[in-house]
Amino acid sequence: MNSLAQDYPAILSGSHEAPCLSLYQPTHRQHPDNTQDPIRFRNLVKTMEESLRQKYPKREIKPLLQPFEALAENRAFWNHTADGLAVLSAPGLFRVYRLQRPVVELVVVADSFHTKPLMRIAQSADRYQVLALSRNAFKVYEGNRDALDEILPIEGVPQTAGELPGKDADGREGAHRAYGPAGGATWHGTDVKQDAAARDIDRFFRAVDQAVLQHCSQPSGMRLILAALPEHHHRFRSISRNPFLMKEAIDVHPDDLSIDALRERAWQLVQPYYLERLAGFVEAYGTAAANGLGADELGELAKAAIAGRIATLLIEADRLIPGSIDATSGRITAGDLDHPEVDDVLDDLGERVLKTGGEVVIVPAERMPTQTGAAAIYRF
16 A cells, blocks of 8 residues: 555656546445445446546557456455555556545546645645554554554564564573673673663664655654553653654553544544644734735735745635636636536645745634635745
């Protein structure tokens, strides 16, 4: 399974050989609701095939559809779905994302990926990760206020202490000796075993910290919550070099909590930071607007986005404004979302800002500082 945090926006907003195939589908976590998901998926693939034959009549279709057909037959995958599914494919690229929020059913065949639904998930400010840690095993979860799911094991990264290379090194004779000032060896059986066990824990915690930082925290930029027994908190923090690790933590063995209980405990810790972050954006926008460096009129924002002037764009969550933005002039053309060629102006704005190095934040309607659906802080 691919990581949206690692792929968005660099890979998915990049240039790819056409045709670019985008499939979105709401899915279900539980039986019997999820039994219909693969059937709906196959129907969407048929729609994709029809669109491909219309738009690329001279292209060989079968190789393009083969990864989708293989996914349709993957029973293990369909038995472990989440709230939504996104599948993006192009020659040499195939990405599958389990989503923690539902998406509207959609198939798009075009010269670039349709990534707007992913932007609304990836750019939300309520996301976080949880490191569930014991003395000899770990898991990483990613979630928001509504859902929490395990990130599948990272390829090439040991998940338990026993998988670490050279784990048996302390079993050699030298590991059971302590050396005095003159170099003579003396035996301290229990103490030496305890010291060896402590070194094993430190070694494992250090490997976990490096793996989580490299593969989870740095690509996503999300806050990281430690869930572990109290006696492991200080030890891990003394080793950790992860700047995303929160000072607040969950002081219980993670296996003692259900996934819902773990999510509730985690969200209690994250929510104050989430609200503080949103309040900071709103205040920054107010200051910028007062000094002529902020605006909320969509026509003006579209032109500013094309010119690369927007440093931070706030978009109202779940707000849709049918239409499209001209890539040259920034002119907005109104439209009807029921038409397959019509987009959402707010998502277009977000994509433009991301491509020019700006930041996009999805904000709940009740916390938006404007009524237009968007608010921008300018660079200049």
